[in-house]
Amino acid sequence: MMDLQAILDGIHAELLPRLGEGKVADYIPELAKVDPRQFGMAIVTVDGQVHSVGDAQAPFSIQSISKVFMLTLALGKVGEQLWTRVGREPSGSAFNSIVQLEHEAGIPRNPFINAGAIAISDVVLSGHAPREAIGELLRFVRYLSDDEAVTIDEKVARSETQTGFRNFALANFMRSYGNLDHPVEHVLGVYFHQCALSMNCQQLAKAGLYLAARGTNPLTGHSVVSPKRARRINALMLTCGHYDGSGDFAYHVGLPGKSGVGGGIMAVAPGIASIAVWSPGLNKVGNSQLGAVALEMLAARTGWSVFGD
Amino acid sequence: MMDLQAILDGIHAELLPRLGEGKVADYIPELAKVDPRQFGMAIVTVDGQVHSVGDAQAPFSIQSISKVFMLTLALGKVGEQLWTRVGREPSGSAFNSIVQLEHEAGIPRNPFINAGAIAISDVVLSGHAPREAIGELLRFVRYLSDDEAVTIDEKVARSETQTGFRNFALANFMRSYGNLDHPVEHVLGVYFHQCALSMNCQQLAKAGLYLAARGTNPLTGHSVVSPKRARRINALMLTCGHYDGSGDFAYHVGLPGKSGVGGGIMAVAPGIASIAVWSPGLNKVGNSQLGAVALEMLAARTGWSVFGD
Amino acid sequence: MMDLQAILDGIHAELLPRLGEGKVADYIPELAKVDPRQFGMAIVTVDGQVHSVGDAQAPFSIQSISKVFMLTLALGKVGEQLWTRVGREPSGSAFNSIVQLEHEAGIPRNPFINAGAIAISDVVLSGHAPREAIGELLRFVRYLSDDEAVTIDEKVARSETQTGFRNFALANFMRSYGNLDHPVEHVLGVYFHQCALSMNCQQLAKAGLYLAARGTNPLTGHSVVSPKRARRINALMLTCGHYDGSGDFAYHVGLPGKSGVGGGIMAVAPGIASIAVWSPGLNKVGNSQLGAVALEMLAARTGWSVFGD
């Protein structure tokens, strides 16, 4: 038996001198205020162990990590038909690039780049008012994490709404190709609120546990998706979960994962555990710098890489 | 214990009515002559079982699958320094696209698109005559597969040399950015010969076994790479091994793999087995259509997906 | 002395059997209703002759031709400083492409593609309410054409506002790069109204006369721009006035000109005359098909090409 708590403590100790590395996202004013010297990490195993270290109880803006939960919701609504609206391939470009959309007639490359997540928001809306869709997502994430304390940070949502011109561009562009069914403002209302989900590492690790456990959260017994769908979401996270740094993350860490510009990363060791890490400083492709380092250490010390021990 | 032979037989039987699906590569004249109604598959497990079905003894042109062996050789020569010459990210474009090279100053996105493999050929040359580098690769692949019968099909190599204008364009383009050290003709001499490696499914499955077994072939005891490097090569295969169909392959199959336009795919179930499949008809992104289907069946029936069972 | 009226009549007669060629713009619902079998043409010479033929009195939506007048206004406001906000090079892509904007950090290639005209609208706004800027443009065009009957078609403006998602995408995209100072809705309010200017060929030919006459309308004596600026606007029309068909128009016609998707083209024979032609059917790059043919005939028969007689 591995002593996971000791491993987490060791990683934390080694990273302490490096806290503050990377650059906090500054294009969302509300995120720019976060203290970069924070670090938290939590592991929840499929057999129910919970370990954490550092600022694992501090809530942060999960940002794009929410795209995993939205994808799960959308697949639940429309199933594999979803893939007529969005692709499943790595984009080979930045998270907010619009070039690919023009070359491929308004179909985003995958659900984890901004354009893809906006299309997914449109699917989740499916005729409802934005408020209802946002409520549905919040209830879903609380159900996944089994924690009613998960909230949406309205200040962050407002901040993104006021400055998210690039996302307005992406949404209008897709609308011009007929790849949005609802008004742009409604779709982005949903999109900006999902990005503003506020969670701590422990909540996040719990929320992702279904992906490590054949689609069913073993702590709560909640069945979320089929084993096949869990595998497929993991596959998408591995190939597309870190924007144009997905290849690098797979190379160094070897776990399916999804990052957010708030500095969080959720990762999955299939059959074993769900992991969440948070450190606000980002590397140059927009993923948590120390978060990725911590996960690389974890994978090396546990042998959890999906690519071999 | 799973009965792997029964699983292979079942897959073969199910696919028999579909033989001939897809389109044989026709841009290389010598490949266009291949009968599309062939299908072979072989599995070699880390504990020494060998199973095969169909045309598993028929040699075929492994084409881009050779890029895995060349990458292994290049990493052996220059180590992680290699990544100054070539990237590790999915390309988001066709296997022979040149657009990305212009946007990124002559550095190919990864070792498995043509441009990347040409840069790797340049590294493997490292001052030698092309003939020597080709000889080294052939010895290496024979060593990996423990089979002296592996050959290079000179007719295929010649056919590619005569028609490979696109590869000449890629090589000259990289040369113009200073990302090739040797004359284009020498580099492509190596490149075209590696593509012309002729192997059967059984040889290929054996040759890839080191990637499933922490870097050491358990059948021969040959140590090829460190466990860490084996994981990393697997990660690259998963994110980049199927050109612009890598995401789709991960989604449906969930195993690291590398395809070739000859219709072969080599796949790895880390810790478990190495698999080779061959069927010449290609899908529209250039990967074996039935080969991918067969691997999806195999992964589903064995639970070998790296993303969960 | 050439008999210009006879030349116009001859062109009209020759084109009569071809009326209806091309495809009426259908992405703006209000424009899709226009009868494609219309054709009008007018010439106003610098020495005061006015000739016209066909539907030269029928008002039509001048659409992008208005970009010439807006450019003139913007240069009047900020002078050559304008070129920090927009380039002066042909775009090599479609009128509504967004790809170039991403590659060049939000600076549109020239004032005559949509993105460029949107940036120009932002300059013309310069702190005013949209209504004021629209009023200013309308007064300016009435002044240029010396005709108070020029109007803005509110139905067309509304139609574009409701369906112009692509323009909303372009504007938001530029805003994200800091290349718009005013709210997107205000800027596009101005933009959509300029496109909805309704004029007939005779009004339009008069309005463009300053460009043929060293910057001053010889009929009214109104000084609009300096001779140097008139030349420069002509140069921009020649290199960029027909989107990705500018080279072709220069090749066949040889006059500076600006087209609109309403089927109008305004052309300038420097030192000689201003010409307007209208026929709603568009060719595949979005310029009036018969309008371009008529101008090619005119240039051939008059020897007015700027590239030699």
Next chain:
Amino acid sequence: MMDLQAILDGIHAELLPRLGEGKVADYIPELAKVDPRQFGMAIVTVDGQVHSVGDAQAPFSIQSISKVFMLTLALGKVGEQLWTRVGREPSGSAFNSIVQLEHEAGIPRNPFINAGAIAISDVVLSGHAPREAIGELLRFVRYLSDDEAVTIDEKVARSETQTGFRNFALANFMRSYGNLDHPVEHVLGVYFHQCALSMNCQQLAKAGLYLAARGTNPLTGHSVVSPKRARRINALMLTCGHYDGSGDFAYHVGLPGKSGVGGGIMAVAPGIASIAVWSPGLNKVGNSQLGAVALEMLAARTGWSVFGD
């Protein structure tokens, strides 16, 4: 009557303090050796005046200016059919970009970017040996300039052959799309030799005179092309003659022209004169910096801009 010699002298005097501005092309080793402080200019009018100043007798490498003569030859061979092989639109990208070729299936945007000129070389070859095609071009340019002293600088041709990897890439890329009929080495043999034409300003101005004079050199009476074709070549020079600086040149100078990385520019005032200027320092889009300034001065002082006086 203007005193053209006084105008040339004035321009020369004003530019003397600026000699050496810009950056000599260094990617062709032989060109990198040229002294940047040289400046020459010559005007030949359609009524036979010849004026020159500075280093107007010093031969220099005309490089891409030769593309005008090759285009003239190719149009003579295959007429308007040529335009199935090459486009007539500005490229919106660098002279040696390959991106556009991939997006447009191997058809270069215009005859004046490198790819276009390589396709034109293939047309001029038309079954001949490279040596014959080169001989034909040399005879043609001597005929145009009425000067047997025009030569090809073999050292420059060799220098380009040895380092022109980018051009090898472009040629092979077009070959892969079937847009070259002859072996790449033959086509580039012709291409590199045309670029290596060595002429002085006076020879060059004379050689271009047919374009100013309805297709016939008035000094020699040599009929070269029809008036219509002369106009069309002028149109192509105006829209595409300065790579991605064509719009800027039209804006500032207002004359059809063609530049070369040797620092030369040939310009045409239709109906009036042909002009050649040379100064080796290039601006950042690869056109002679002082050459463009000198032509802007000339156009301003003579009123020769095609866009009005």
